[in-house]
Amino acid sequence: xxxxxxxxxxxxxxxxxxxxxxxxxxxxxxxxxxxxxxxxxxxxxxxxxxxxxxxxxxxxxxxxxxxxxxxxxxxxxxxxxxxxxxxxxxxxxxxxxxxxxxxxxxxxxxxxxxxxxxxxxxxxxxxxxxxxxxxxxxxxxxxxxxxxxxxxxxxxxxxxxxxxxxxxxx
Amino acid sequence: xxxxxxxxxxxxxxxxxxxxxxxxxxxxxxxxxxxxxxxxxxxxxxxxxxxxxxxxxxxxxxxxxxxxxxxxxxxxxxxxxxxxxxxxxxxxxxxxxxxxxxxxxxxxxxxxxxxxxxxxxxxxxxxxxxxxxxxxxxxxxxxxxxxxxxxxxxxxxxxxxx
Numbered sequence: 008x009x010x011x012x013x014x015x016x017x018x019x020x021x022x023x024x025x026x027x028x029x030x031x032x033x034x035x036x037x038x039x040x041x042x043x044x045x046x047x048x049x050x051x052x053x054x055x056x057x058x059x060x061x062x063x064x065x066x067x068x069x070x071x072x073x074x075x076x077x078x079x080x081x082x083x084x085x086x087x088x089x090x091x092x093x094x095x096x097x098x099x100x101x102x103x104x105x106x107x108x109x110x111x112x113x114x115x116x117x118x119x120x121x122x123x124x125x126x127x128x129x130x131x132x133x134x135x136x137x138x139x140x141x142x143x144x145x146x147x148x149x150x151x152x153x154x155x156x157x158x159x160x161x162x163x164x165x166x167x168x169x170x171x172x173x174x175x176x177x
Numbered sequence: 178x179x180x181x182x183x184x185x186x187x188x189x190x191x192x193x194x195x196x197x198x199x200x201x202x203x204x205x206x207x208x209x210x211x212x213x214x215x216x217x218x219x220x221x222x223x224x225x226x227x228x229x230x231x232x233x234x235x236x237x238x239x240x241x242x243x244x245x246x247x248x249x250x251x252x253x254x255x256x257x258x259x260x261x262x263x264x265x266x267x268x269x270x271x272x273x274x275x276x277x278x279x280x281x282x283x284x285x286x287x288x289x290x291x292x293x294x295x296x297x298x299x300x301x302x303x304x305x306x307x308x309x310x311x312x313x314x315x316x317x318x319x320x321x322x323x324x325x326x327x328x329x330x331x332x333x334x335x336x337x338x339x
Contacts, residue, residue, distance in 0.1 A: 049290070085282065088275040094325065095272075095311030098318035105323050107331045114338040124333060135252070138245060145242055177333055 072159045080137045083130035090127065121174060128173040133166045241277050248274055255326045264324025268315035271325070276308040 044053075054061070068074075097106055115123065140158050143149055149158050248270050255263040280301070287300045318324055 051290075081282065084275070084278050088279055091271055091275060091315075091325075092307060092311045094318070094328070095314035097314070098323070099310055099314030105318075106328050107323075107335070110332060111335060115335075116339065117337040120335060120337055127329070127332070135249070139249065142242060142245055142249075 072156060076137060076159050076162065080134060080141070083134040083137075086130045087134060125170065125174045129166070129170045132169045132173065133162070136162045136165045136169075237277075241274075244270060244274055244277075256330070259324075259327055259330075261319060261322070261324070264319040264326060265316065267325055268312065268319055272308055272312045272315065276304065279304055279308075 048056075094106060097109075110123075140149070140162055143158070149155060251263070251267055251270050255267040283297070283300045283304055287297045289297055315325060318328070
């Protein structure tokens with residue numbers, strides 16, 4: 008470190024410009040009112056205050072079977088909850104008209120009926136099989152990356168087979 | 178430069194301290210000054226101590242998993258063997274399962290940092306009301322012999338319009 012200091016002083020001695028000794032420049036000070044920063048400000052709130060941009064995250068991360076199956080488990084769960092809540096609230100307020108009579112009143116064609124059956128069967132089957140996968144994780148099985156991928160593909164395969172069976176053959 | 182060397186060597190001298198996640202100070206022998214004992218001991222922790230604000234969650238987690246395992250059996254059985262009792266059981270199990278699931282959803286996404294302090298609490302209350310209403314509706318349907326399993330089988334049996 009002594010060597011660094013010596014080197015610094017030598018540089019300034021060799022490159023000394025005498026005309027810079029007397030150069031000066033005028034500065035002016037602007038008086039600004041002291042606004043103290045807000046109390047208990049979070050990091051992201053401070054960033055928003057300075058209008059700082061946020062790095063992209065979800066928009067750039069490669070979708071992988073791990074994350075896609077996980078969010079699909081949540082989304083199918085929400086869809087199934089919506090079906091059950093819809094059925095329950097209809098039952099609470101429907102009086103004498105039942106869900107069956109409502110659907111029969113729509114007079115759906117064959118394709119629409121198949122689509123309706125698919126939209127009920129697919130979320131249920133996927134959530135069922137991925138739920139088994141989750142419960143196996145909860146007791147400690149299949150927790151390394153290879154097994155997560157294998158069980159993930161197994162869930163997709165089982166979902167495919169069971170959805171086709173339920174939609175077209177029941 | 179000498180200072181930086183000293184700093185580097187000091188970390189090599191105490192590897193045990195580097196790896197400890199929690200350090201507690203041994204109580205120092207009390208200083209007896211004029212026969213008054215001053216206790217100088219204090220518990221410190223290097224890693225943050227995590228404490229839940231709402232209590233021990235373990236039992237609830239285990240109940241959620243037990244209910245999920247139960248549902249794995251109840252749903253196929255109630256579709257294969259139709260009975261009034263299984264309809265009530267299916268309705269109760271389904272409502273509890275989706276209530277806990279949606280509660281996790283609301284806790285994850287309706288957060289105080291984003292929505293203020295009132296909306297998360299309101300959302301949780303609203304969810305409880307929706308679950309209660311759904312349970313009541315499903316029980317009414319089961320009472321009128323229009324349970325979920327029976328209704329779903331009837332939906333499957335609907336014939337096309339033409």
